[in-house]
Amino acid sequence: MPIDFNQHVIDEFRANAGRVGGPFEGGRLLLLTTTGARTGARHTTPLGYLPDGGERVIVIASAAGAPRHPAWYHNLVANPRVTIEDGTFTYEADAVVLAGAERDEIFARAVEADPGWAEYQAKTTRTLPVVALKAIDGGSPEGRPGDALKAVHAAFRRELELVRKEIADSGPGLGAQLRINCLTLCQGLEHHHAMEDGGMFPHFERAVPELAPAMARLREEHRTVKRLLDELSALLAAERPDREVLLAEVERLTAALEAHLDYEEEQLIPLLNG
Incomplete structure (x- = not known):
C-alpha cells in the first residue's frame, strides 16, 4: 500500500481507538512498528491480524500477492522485537516466523475464515510467511484510570x-479460526474479571466502605458472565455446534456483559478519575 494511504490509516486508527473506515472497516486491525533492517529507523504499518488465543496474534506477509515479501517482514526477521498498537494497548512483542505444519495449519485457518488469503497466495510463487507476534508485556491504556477502564471495556464490546x-455470517459449520476468535474473547474476559476481583474491587472495598453493595453486585455479575462463558466454551468444543444455538448464547452473553459494563462504569469511573 502507498505510504500516504498507510499514514492516513495510522492517523485514523490512533484518533479512533482502533476503528477505521475503508478496506479495514469492520475487521481486526493492528499497527505494527518494526525496526528497519538496514536503516535502524522505526516504521509503522497497519495490518489485519488473526487472534490466536493466549498472548499472541498472527499476521501474514501477503503484500496482496506481490512477488516480494513486504518491507515490514524483512525488518522483523532482522529485528524480531516489535511494537504493537491494538487501539487500546500498546505493547512490545517478539515476532516468530512460523514454519512447517504449524505455519500450514494456521494459514489454512486463515483461508477458511477469509478466502482472500488463498487468492493472494495464488498470485505469487513465494510462500506467504505466517508470523506469530507474542506479547512480552501487557501494556496499558493511556489517560486517567477511569478512562483506561472505559477503553478496555470498549475493546471487549468491539x-x-x-x-x-x-x-x-458463517455457514452451517463453524470454522477453526472462528472458534479461536470466540475462545480468545472468553479468555480475555475471564482474565480481566479475575484481575478486578483480585485487585481493584478489594481496593475500593477498603477505601470506600459504602461501595460494598456495589462491589457485591459486580462480583455476582462476574459469576454470571463466567457461567455464560463456560456454556459458550462448551458449545465451541462440540464437533459441529448448531449456529443458531451458538448465536443465541452469544446474544445472552452480550446482554449480560453490556449491563455489567454499564453498571461498573457508572459506579467506578467517577472514583477512578477523581
Missing part, C-alpha cells in the same frame, strides 16, 4: 460485536 457478526 470484539464481541465482531464475533457476533462472524457467527451470524
